Amino acid sequence: MMLMAAKTKRTERRTDALSKQRIVDAAIEILDADGESALTFRALAACLATGAGAIYWHVADKNDLLAATTNDVIARVMTDVVGEAEPRDAIRAIALGMFDAIDAHPWVGAQLSREPWQFAVLQIFEGVGGQLQALGVPERAQFDCASALVNYVLGLAGQYAAGARLLARDTDRSAFLATVAARWVQLDPAEYPFVHRVAAQLSEHDDREQFLAGVDLILAGIETVG
Amino acid sequence: MMLMAAKTKRTERRTDALSKQRIVDAAIEILDADGESALTFRALAACLATGAGAIYWHVADKNDLLAATTNDVIARVMTDVVGEAEPRDAIRAIALGMFDAIDAHPWVGAQLSREPWQFAVLQIFEGVGGQLQALGVPERAQFDCASALVNYVLGLAGQYAAGARLLARDTDRSAFLATVAARWVQLDPAEYPFVHRVAAQLSEHDDREQFLAGVDLILAGIETVG
DNA sequence: ACCTGAACACCGTTCAAGT
DNA sequence: ACCTGAACACCGTTCAAGT
Numbered sequence: 001m002m003l004m005a006a007k008t009k010r011t012e013r014r015t016d017a018l019s020k021q022r023i024v025d026a027a028i029e030i031l032d033a034d035g036e037s038a039l040t041f042r043a044l045a046a047c048l049a050t051g052a053g054a055i056y057w058h059v060a061d062k063n064d065l066l067a068a069t070t071n072d073v074i075a076r077v078m079t080d081v082v083g084e085a086e087p088r089d090a091i092r093a094i095a096l097g098m099f100d101a102i103d104a105h106p107w108v109g110a111q112l113s114r115e116p117w118q119f120a121v122l123q124i125f126e127g128v129g130g131q132l133q134a135l136g137v138p139e140r141a142q143f144d145c146a147s148a149l150v151n152y153v154l155g156l157a158g159q160y161a162a163g164a165r166l167l168a169r170d171t172d173r174s175a176f177l178a179t180v181a182a183r184w185v186q187l188d189p190a191e192y193p194f195v196h197r198v199a200a201q202l203s204e205h206d207d208r209e210q211f212l213a214g215v216d217l218i219l220a221g222i223e224t225v226g
Numbered sequence: 227m228m229l230m231a232a233k234t235k236r237t238e239r240r241t242d243a244l245s246k247q248r249i250v251d252a253a254i255e256i257l258d259a260d261g262e263s264a265l266t267f268r269a270l271a272a273c274l275a276t277g278a279g280a281i282y283w284h285v286a287d288k289n290d291l292l293a294a295t296t297n298d299v300i301a302r303v304m305t306d307v308v309g310e311a312e313p314r315d316a317i318r319a320i321a322l323g324m325f326d327a328i329d330a331h332p333w334v335g336a337q338l339s340r341e342p343w344q345f346a347v348l349q350i351f352e353g354v355g356g357q358l359q360a361l362g363v364p365e366r367a368q369f370d371c372a373s374a375l376v377n378y379v380l381g382l383a384g385q386y387a388a389g390a391r392l393l394a395r396d397t398d399r400s401a402f403l404a405t406v407a408a409r410w411v412q413l414d415p416a417e418y419p420f421v422h423r424v425a426a427q428l429s430e431h432d433d434r435e436q437f438l439a440g441v442d443l444i445l446a447g448i449e450t451v452g
Numbered sequence: 453a454c455c456t457g458a459a460c461a462c463c464g465t466t467c468a469a470g471t
Numbered sequence: 472a473c474c475t476g477a478a479c480a481c482c483g484t485t486c487a488a489g490t
């Protein structure tokens with residue numbers, strides 16, 4: 001849409017050539033607007049005013065397309081996040097950048113946890129791991145520490161994507177959490193004492209704060225090996 | 227297969243009635259043998275010697291089927307794992323039980339990270355959270371701590387499932403890791419210094435040990451809030 | 453070189469019809 | 472009540488044919 005702003009007059013014909021970047025942009029628009037299930041090659045082709053097969057000239061398959069859209073979003077996060085001097089703050093900034101990106105584009109969360117070998121995850125791994133030296137973590141422990149942080153972030157990614165998939169577009173999150181909490185309370189307290197106990201906190205908790213608390217927990221653990 | 231052991235003579239006709247449990251057992255067999263993509267209603271129906279539509283009498287849809295198979299596997303893990311007196315050991319046992327279950331059934335990892343609101347995740351949450359009181363974690367911090375641990379486990383779950391999906395059935399994991407490490411080394415060391423540094427450790431590291439190291443890291447962090 | 457769109461080989465799901 | 476299997480409405484992907 002933003003790419004067509006310059007020539008808004010003619011909608012009946014596409015005048016500019018196809019490119020991988022234009023395809024990725026259109027795919028992101030569809031994913032953001034209507035979710036993962038709305039991204040089909042047919043819908044994408046219609047949006048780009050072309051045939052479904054044309055997309056295959058620029059993109060290998062659907063996996064490639066999803067990897068490209070995810071890389072696009074994550075690369076933006078990682079470049080936006082530079083400039084924290086303190087390593088601890090830098091890691092927190094990366095984590096929060098990830099959270100906000102997944103909050104804005106829940107499908108990114110699904111894709112990250114589904115294909116963790118893709119380039120996007122490597123960028124997160126580098127961003128987090130690069131701070132560990134400055135944090136005083138011994139060389140041989142750095143791999144485990146970076147892995148723990150990235151695993152944690154990917155765990156949230158999947159969880160958040162699932163939540164977004166479940167939520168109707170206009171259902172607000174607090175109503176949904178209230179429903180879950182109500183279900184938790186109905187469980188047998190003898191068998192599920194812990195879930196019973198925290199059910200009250202569920203509806204009033206803040207996902208972003210809880211996520212950051214987890215990052216801080218892992219950072220505190222990392223400090224003990226330093 | 228194990229259910230047919232008693233009457234192995236006749237294969238041309240199914241004699242016993244369908245049930246949700248029989249469907250779930252057959253689905254697990256298919257998933258274990260040939261992976262997530264092999265589980266279709268047609269394949270499942272053929273395996274059960276029935277029509278595709280019959281399955282819908284016992285199972286709401288494919289989501290329901292996958293949730294049921296996952297619950298089955300996780301419930302087995304959680305009952306096998308009871309009996310550790312020390313809360314720290316209990317949490318480690320649950321985590322390792324999860325790791326081994328996902329290692330044996332990689333599709334469980336995908337399902338857990340895709341649908342974290344399902345009952346299976348609640349069981350993990352209870353199992354982990356129930357130990358925090360004994361660990362001396364203050365009430366108001368328990369929710370965040372349990373959430374961090376579960377998020378971390380779900381992160382691994384997705385990663386492991388993706389690895390299994392990528393690996394050919396007979397390709398061994400070390401060969402795969404060597405390939406990834408080779409790719410990492412080829413990256414620009416100026417832009418990816420950390421990834422470059424740990425590439426050597428990638429091919430010789432043990433996933434299970436690294437996973438447990440992460441659990442210990444989080445446990446160490448949890449102790450600092452106690 | 454790049455695009456078109458019909459065709460192919462699948463899916464999950466439904467439903468009239470059977471027992 | 473439970474099962475059957477053809478039919479429906481989709482998919483991703485391919486490919487001969489166009490420009």
